[in-house]
Amino acid sequence: MVHIMEGFLPWQWCVVWWIIALPCLVFGIYQLKKVLEKDREALPLLGVTGGFIFILSSLKLPSVTGSCSHPTGTGLSTICFGPWITSVICAIVLLFQSLFLAHGGLSVLGANIVSMGIVGPLAGYAVYRALRNTRINMYLTVFMVCALADLFTYFTTSFELALAYPAEVGGVMSSFALFMGIFAITQVPLAIVEGVVLALVFKYIVKLKPDIILQLKVFPEEKIRAARGET
Amino acid sequence: MSFKYGLEIIALLAIIGFCGLFLYTSSIMSDAEFAGSDTVGSSQIAELTGKSEEEFQPLIGQWIPPSGEIESALFALQAAIGGIFVGWVFGYWKGQKKTA
Numbered sequence: 557m558v559h560i561m562e563g564f565l566p567w568q569w570c571v572v573w574w575i576i577a578l579p580c581l582v583f584g585i586y587q588l589k590k591v592l593e594k595d596r597e598a599l600p601l602l603g604v605t606g607g608f609i610f611i612l613s614s615l616k617l618p619s620v621t622g623s624c625s626h627p628t629g630t631g632l633s634t635i636c637f638g639p640w641i642t643s644v645i646c647a648i649v650l651l652f653q654s655l656f657l658a659h660g661g662l663s664v665l666g667a668n669i670v671s672m673g674i675v676g677p678l679a680g681y682a683v684y685r686a687l688r689n690t691r692i693n694m695y696l697t698v699f700m701v702c703a704l705a706d707l708f709t710y711f712t713t714s715f716e717l718a719l720a721y722p723a724e725v726g727g728v729m730s731s732f733a734l735f736m737g738i739f740a741i742t743q744v745p746l747a748i749v750e751g752v753v754l755a756l757v758f759k760y761i762v763k764l765k766p767d768i769i770l771q772l773k774v775f776p777e778e779k780i781r782a783a784r785g786e787t
Numbered sequence: 788m789s790f791k792y793g794l795e796i797i798a799l800l801a802i803i804g805f806c807g808l809f810l811y812t813s814s815i816m817s818d819a820e821f822a823g824s825d826t827v828g829s830s831q832i833a834e835l836t837g838k839s840e841e842e843f844q845p846l847i848g849q850w851i852p853p854s855g856e857i858e859s860a861l862f863a864l865q866a867a868i869g870g871i872f873v874g875w876v877f878g879y880w881k882g883q884k885k886t887a
Contacts, residue, residue, distance in 0.1 A: 561825050563845040564832055570846065600876040607876070610869025614862045618809050622819025623827050649865075654849065656861050659825075663846035695794055717828065721835045731835065738831060742824050745805060752801040756794050764880040 559653070559668050560713060562661020569720045574666030580674050581647055584640035591637065591772075598637075601761070601768050605633035606645040608757065612750060613649055613672075619742040627750035628709050630677050631702025632758060635684050636774055639677035646673030671712035680705030694762075694779050695755040703751030710739040759783070 565573075591598050612629030619625055633642045650668050653659040660668045680701040687697040714735035723730040762769055766780055813819060833840045852858035 559825055561829055561843075562847065562849055563843040564829055567846055600879055603872040603876045607869040607872030610872070611866045612869075614865040614869070616823060616862070617805075618813070618821045619824075620808060620812050621824075622812060622816045622821060623824045624821050625824045652865060656850070656852070657858060657865075658849055658851040661845055661847060661849050717832065721832055723835060734831060734835075735828060738824055738827050745808060749801050749805045752794075752798045756798045759794050760877070764877060764884065 559650075559660035560664045560716060562654070562658070562664055565664045565667055565716070565720055567663065569716070570663045570666060572666075573664075573670050573716065577643075577647075577666040577669040577674065580640060580643050581669070584642075584644040587638065588641050588644055591641065595768075595771060597768050598772065601636055601765070601772075602633070602641075602645075604757075604761065605636050606648075608632055608754065609642075609645050609649055613653075617746055617749075619745055621738070621742045623738070623742055625710075625739070625742045625746060627746050628672055628676060628706045629702075629750065629754070630672065630709070631680050631698065631705045631751070632754050634677040634680045634705055635698060635701055635758070636769075636772060639674065639681045642677040643669060643673035646677075667716050668713075671716060672709045675712040676705040676707075676709035679708035689776060694775055694783055695759060697775075698758045699751040699755040701751075702754040703747040706747040706750050707740065707743055710743045711736070714739050 588602075592602075609629040612627040614626070616624045616626050628646075630642050630646060633645055647665075647669050650660055650665055650672065654661050654665055683704055684697065684701045687700070714732055717735045718728045718732035721731055722728045723734065762780060762783055766784060769775065769780060770777060813821070829840055829843070833843070852861060
């Protein structure tokens with residue numbers, strides 16, 4: 557899971573992650589307000605990208621290690637709106653899961669927001685910025701962003717747990733390797749499937765509503781035209 | 788993508804491959820429980836700290852779905868909410884395109 561379970565993080569660490577998460581959320585809400593004021597047509601796009609976070613993060617899928625985990629779905633919204641607005645959507649999903657599903661919990665919510673809503677999307681966003689203006693295929697970019705945002709979420713979860721529970725021998729790093737073995741390896745096949753599926757979704761967004769993608773300057777105009785076969 | 792449906796085919800192959808991988812792992816790993824990786828993670832924490840899992844009590848009390856069935860219903864609800872958003876917007880865009 558993305559989640560650290562309620563009670564499994566000492567309160568000191570809960571506070572630390574909450575302190576990191578809160579300013580990001582505040583900034584995300586501010587950005588969200590600005591985007592929606594500027595362009596009401598961004599709202600449906602927010603609905604689609606947020607909708608996929610809801611759908612994908614509810615699917616618990618089996619993986620190669622014999623345990624189940626779920627994709628995060630954060631990549632699309634990261635590409636269209638950036639990491640901070642994505643944090644806000646993730647916070648809503650995670651709150652839902654904390655309150656109704658006993659997945660995660662209120663004390664560990666900060667830590668879970670940092671992994672799923674902040675570090676994952678930030679890693680994806682870095683890839684997106686690096687590849688946006690290159691000749692690399694637009695859908696390949698979307699694939700990589702989504703897959704990496706997913707993977708980095710689990711790297712972060714492992715790291716958060718390792719910090720709280722350093723091993724007696726080898727300390728934080730050895731715990732980190734241990735948790736990575738559980739979370740990250742399970743996640744690799746899921747991240748690949750998630751990347752491919754979301755790239756396909758992005759193709760349909762571009763097909764149906766290229767104007768909004770252009771307006772938000774998600775990708776350069778030539779790339780979108782080329783993808784639509786207009787050149 | 789030179790071929791019109793290239794991405795669709797890749798996505799389909801990825802999903803089929805994923806299912807195949809699942810069938811393969813579930814057939815060779817007879818002891819696999821396919822429990823959530825958070826459950827596996829929690830038992831790992833218990834092992835690291837030398838405490839039993841029961842000692843980890845929620846810091847903030849939380850409501851726990853009384854059964855797996857209720858939990859999966861709520862998960863389905865979450866997916867449905869997402870699905871409604873996605874379907875509504877795609878339909879909205881499609882309608883906009885027609886009237887334009």
